[in-house]
Amino acid sequence: MIVLKLFLILVLTVGFFTFAFSSKLKIVQKLSIVIGYFILFLFIVYPQYSDKVAQLFGIGAGKDLVLYITVSLTSLMNIVLYVEVKNSNKAVTRIIRDGAKKSAKLCE
Amino acid sequence: MKKNRYEVAIVIPLYNEEQVIAKVLVELKNSYPEFIIVVVDDCSSDNSYNNACVENIYLLKHIANLGQGAALQTGIEFAEEIGCKYVVTFDSDGQHNPNDIEFFIKELRKEKYDIILGSRFLGEAENMPISKRYLLKLSRLFTWMTTGIWLTDSHNGFRAINIEKFPNFEIKQNRMSHASEIISIIKTLNMRYKELPCNIRYNSYTLKKGQSMWNSINIVLDYLIGNMMK
Numbered sequence: 001m002i003v004l005k006l007f008l009i010l011v012l013t014v015g016f017f018t019f020a021f022s023s024k025l026k027i028v029q030k031l032s033i034v035i036g037y038f039i040l041f042l043f044i045v046y047p048q049y050s051d052k053v054a055q056l057f058g059i060g061a062g063k064d065l066v067l068y069i070t071v072s073l074t075s076l077m078n079i080v081l082y083v084e085v086k087n088s089n090k091a092v093t094r095i096i097r098d099g100a101k102k103s104a105k106l107c108e
Numbered sequence: 109m110k111k112n113r114y115e116v117a118i119v120i121p122l123y124n125e126e127q128v129i130a131k132v133l134v135e136l137k138n139s140y141p142e143f144i145i146v147v148v149d150d151c152s153s154d155n156s157y158n159n160a161c162v163e164n165i166y167l168l169k170h171i172a173n174l175g176q177g178a179a180l181q182t183g184i185e186f187a188e189e190i191g192c193k194y195v196v197t198f199d200s201d202g203q204h205n206p207n208d209i210e211f212f213i214k215e216l217r218k219e220k221y222d223i224i225l226g227s228r229f230l231g232e233a234e235n236m237p238i239s240k241r242y243l244l245k246l247s248r249l250f251t252w253m254t255t256g257i258w259l260t261d262s263h264n265g266f267r268a269i270n271i272e273k274f275p276n277f278e279i280k281q282n283r284m285s286h287a288s289e290i291i292s293i294i295k296t297l298n299m300r301y302k303e304l305p306c307n308i309r310y311n312s313y314t315l316k317k318g319q320s321m322w323n324s325i326n327i328v329l330d331y332l333i334g335n336m337m338k
Contacts, residue, residue, distance in 0.1 A: 082333075093174055093282060097182045100148065100168040104186060107161040 008044050012037060116143040116213055117192040119183030120200050121176045126154040128202045128313065133162040136198070139206045146186055147200070148179040156200075166190075177286025181279040184271060193272040199265045203314040205307040212268035212304060222273055222299040225259065226266030231305030247288075250328065254335075255291045259303060263287045266306045274299065284323070285331035292335075 016037040020030055043050040043066060050062025059065045118136060122129060129147075136145055146166045149157045151173040161167055168182060180197055187195050194216050198204050208231070212224045228236070229244075244263060251262035267290070271277055274297055281289045294301050 089282070092172070093178055096170050096172055096174060097178070097185065100170050100182050101186050101189065104166055104168045105161075107163055107165050107167055 005044055009041065012040055012044070114144045114190060114192045116140070116194045116196060117183070117187035117190070118143055118145045118196045118198050118209070119180060119187060120145065120147045120198050121150060121179030121183065122147050122152060122156050122160055122200045123150045123173070123176070123179070124152045124154050124156055125200045126152070126156045126159050129156055129200055130159045130162060132200060132202045133160060133165055136206050137162060137164065140209065143196075143209075144187070144190065144192060146183045148183045148186075150174060150176065150179040175283035175286075177279045177284070177289070178282040180286060184269075184277070184279070188271055188275060193270065194268055195271050196268045197265055201314050203308050203310065204266050205309065208266065208304075208306045209268075212266075215302060215304060216268050216270055220300065221302045222270045223294060223301045224268040225261070225301060225303045226264040226306030227259070227261035227303040228264060228306060228308045229260040230303060231307045233308045233310065235310040236308070237310075251288055251291050254288065254331075255295050257291050257295055257301075259291065261303070262291055264306065264308075281331065281334050283330055284327045285334060288327075288331045289334070 016033065019025065020033045020037070022030075025033075043053075043062065047062060050065055052062075054060065054062045054065035057065065059068070118140070120132075125132075133145060133147070136143075144166065145164075146168065147160045149160060149167065149169045151170045157167070157169055166186065168186060170179065170182065183197075184195050194213060196209055196212060198206075198209075204226075208226065212226070215221060215224050233241075244261060248259055248262045252258045265287070269277060277293060277297065279286045279289060279293070293299070
């Protein structure tokens with residue numbers, strides 16, 4: 001169990017350092033990441049606290065709360081990534097298209 | 109680029125058709141020497157690009173594979189830039205009949221319609237497999253449900269468009285779902301449309317290169333997700 005907890009903390013910490021210091025994020029987003037990191041850290045080390053927080057939201061068990069939050073955040077992340085990929089595709093398409101038009105040749 | 113005054117551009121998206129492309133282009137060039145032919149090679153991995161270099165044909169190349177929709181849009185933009193009034197979209201695999209083009213252009217010249225759509229169900233479709241026939245019939249129901257436009261053939265690559273009147277005609281879906289998107293553009297831009305018969309020549313080559321049933325599901329998903337994320 002302790003190995004799993006250490007692994008989760010490691011993954012969480014890597015995620016934290018990847019996003020919290022990103023220059024692309026606004027201060028509010030960075031603060032949310034810091035708060036989220038400490039709450040999740042607390043839940044991993046002291047799972048019984050998650051039960052108490054879950055009860056505040058009318059959810060029976062802390063693990064259910066964690067599951068709901070995980071599913072919601074993963075879905076949100078998927079949508080954000082999809083939009084990012086779509087925007088990148090749009091930019092790539094424009095670059096390739098302009099290049100194709102510039103290098104158009106009339107065959108002889 | 110200097111604006112020329114060509115009336116019609118035939119835009120052909122090209123991807124891995126080295127066996128047939130030269131024949132298709134020579135046939136078109138001989139039938140319509142007065143029209144400009146614009147071929148957009150979508151980064152073919154075979155020798156299509158070199159084979160498509162037929163005299164007096166504009167040849168463009170995407171440096172990465174983007175999809176048929178993107179190739180069509182590149183060709184349409186290029187045709188606009190060289191001052192063409194009408195664009196005919198034509199497949200590169202030799203399944204369309206060049207003789208049909210004149211009827212499409214004749215109809216556009218009357219200025220009663222802004223876009224003419226080819227329909228294989230109004231014309232002849234030799235050797236069309238029964239599964240494809242039903243799939244295409246199902247796709248027109250899908251098109252009607254998503255756009256409100258009822259067509260006899262909603263996924264035909266043969267079209268003629270008045271791009272001078274509609275400079276904002278823009279295909280955004282890069283891959284095969286562009287066919288449904290075009291119907292949606294007709295609705296959005298309030299274009300006057302008409303279907304005309306077009307003859308499709310199915311043979312073992314064109315059937316091998318055509319869309320599979322499974323890919324049709326991908327196209328539908330692609331179109332729906334693309335529309336949701338607009």
